[in-house]
Amino acid sequence: MMVAACSDEEKYSTTNTDVLTFSVDTLKMDTVFSTIPSSTYSFWVYNRCDASLLINRVALEKGTQGFRVNVDGEYLDGELNGVEVRKGDSLCVFVELTAPKCGQTDVQPIGDCLVFNLSHGKQQKVPLRAHQWDADIHDQWDVNGNVTLDSPCPIIIRKGLHIATGAKLTLRSAQLFFHDGAGIDVEGSLQASECLFRGDRLDAMFDDLPYDRVSGQWKGIVLAPNAKGEWTDCVIRNATDALQLGSNAEATLLRTSVHNSSASGIFSEGAHLALTHCRLTNAGGCCLEAKGGSVTADHCTFAQFYPFSADRGEAFRTIKASVACTHSLMTGYDDLVFSAEGSDLHFSHCMIRSDQPSMGDTFTDIVWEATDDEKGGKSHFRLVDETIQSYDFSLLPTSPAYQLGIGDIREKTTSSEP
Template identity: 40%
Template sequence: MKRFLSSIFILGALFAIASCNDEETFSLSRADKLTFSTDTVSLDTLFSTTSSSTYQFWVYNLNRSGLRLANIRLAHGNQTGFRVNVNGTPLNGNNGFQASDMPIYHGDSLRVYVEATAPNTGVTAPQAFTEDLVFTLESGVEQRVKLRAWAWDATHFDFLDVRHDTVIDSPSRPIIISKGIKVNEGATLTVKAGTTIYFNHSAGVDVFGRLVLVGEAGKEVLMRGSRLDKMFDYLPYDRVSGQWQGLHFHSPSYQNQLSHAEIHGCFDGIVCDSSDVNREKLRLEQVTVHNCQGDGVRLTNSKATLVNTQLTNTLGNCLVVDGGDVALNACTLAQFYPFDSNRGVALHIAAKHALVNFMVRNSIVTGYASEQVEVSLSRLSTSAYRFAHCLLRASKTQSADSVNYTNVIYEVPTDTVSMGAKLFLKVNGNRQDYDFHLSKQAFAIGKADKTTVPSIDRDGKRRNTVPDLGAYAHH
């Protein structure tokens, strides 16, 4: 009986609402108009022939009477690349890209969804493309909401299969990779200065041959995710990790050289598989690997050299060294990955493979947690690693292993003035906005060994006479 009465009540309420709607009067006064949540819908920059995310806005009737929309239409039909859906009704070819006879009762609203596909423009720089969404009331009043976006011509590759020596030199036109790049054994892929390669979510670079990134100071090679829009108003997707798959150097790959390059926003940044430790597998000079959802650089039984390199903010470890022969000089390893207390450390030295040599000079290893250096080695390997003239956020070693640490400064976790995050110009986890140049109060200033530190820094600038630790000289 209660269920039956409830059903009657619901039906009665529906009939009451219907009766109210039946009694609604629709104004023909030109003084009564719609109210919009925005007068302009601005979409982000889109690569040519790619589609945007879905944007939305609201249309309100704040008048005392109902309003009837005689017509809602795209001013130029389907000619500009915009797509609109009004309260579930798509404006498409089936209805002439318009909707008709749509009521909005007083105090009610409509939701409008907007998407766009960017056209080819034929020019290098991004170009604006616009459209008007026209609302015509039964009274004859016409109101418009402007739709605006930017189109950026790009070169698209679904899958780039490099079987012969290949050069990518595209400083003025972005390269879009949908499914990935494979550099086959025996082939070299060279990417020239100023080139930016944008990768879709499932795409990365698998290297069985050789990869050479030839950037220059001020004309870096950049590898990043392809999303140009924002997760939130304050947070572009370019600052979000896990946007693409990163670089993977497989076992047959040697003599890879990355210079003046930046790799950010991926899962694992750089992964090197086990190889012959007598042959150099990877050399990084003036390189940044930042904001990864896995490890920044993972070296497994490989020979590698890292100079003036920044490895920062990873959900995993910024650098993993698992055996091999590895040298670091003037590097910044900083673990300030936001929002996840399960983040790894700045430096992890693993024990699965034999460590032939691991030398770290003139470098900074720091982060949020008080211990940023993890050493997991067998007794046979403990003499194979050394730190000289470094700033480490770690407990001072009192054991026999202390001979592996020469002229090392140990950070004091309670120092919130010149160490930890205060070493750097900007560490803003809330907005994921970082600048790992040294701050003026940084304890690392003037602490490097001038006899072993490189003469230039990550930016290609000459170091001071009394040089600083880390990838960047303080000027």
């Protein structure tokens, strides 16, 4: 028995220069909301030595930070012992994180180290690094009175936010993160200033594609018939239908961006919509579609460069709506980025990527952008990169629209605004 035991021990390397090789120097995880489990991350452990290696102990150095580890199919409950890695073999390590509350309003770093103690005495470590963010979490949030929220803490909506008839929700400098399928249903009134509305995924689909650049991450905002909504200096992005307006609803948007919707950017059916210095960009349907009702737009950019579908809609489309549009830019990939049907239409001092129609006094002082040059539409903007879904729809000083004072000529105001 003793001889067999010695033989078992001797098959493992006793040379402390024989060590493990890791596929990462540091496992870098994304930002996570505190108390909400992260996605699963992984790395590989290789034995590239000429002898087998025995890991006497695998453990987290701190062990109290909320990291969960699985080593080659075995869950690390405190520690793992006697893990063998034969010559030329490898192990896969899976790591997840559920960070505890940290009591801070800003994003905070969080980390630990996964420690490997080899049988010949060598110790190796792989740092685990992430960031955590405390948030107010609502499953279903029902607003039945007048509520004002002015909080630096992010708000997560898991199922939905409902504003009842006669109720009003006022949001100031708020960041709202919506789970898949969640959104806002407004029967009363919503007023938002300096707010962000987006999906709740902080991780990435691929290394170069964060979920925050992927459309359809949450339902969007619905204004029921006769409801009211105001957005000032806001960003609404990556929804399915970003903003749907029912009959006689009233929506006012000032210096607000609606970006990257998988269906419609703004869809209005008999509502009254006012847009000033806004950017409506990239939608699977139309960036703006209005059927009936009224639309006023001044110094707005409507840009359709949605990359996920060749059947994307137009940048600007109205049917039997009363339209007054001034100093606005309508452009995109295609020669079909604009259509307006009806008798009460007024466009002046605009730039439109379309063949010039013959509609009498409907159009005044219009610059008609050529439709046979795909680069022409992109050349207005600071960044249109379909390969990584990265966009900055700020107008370049070299853009003819910028030089004529057409479109939303604001500089990019935040890192999160498209």
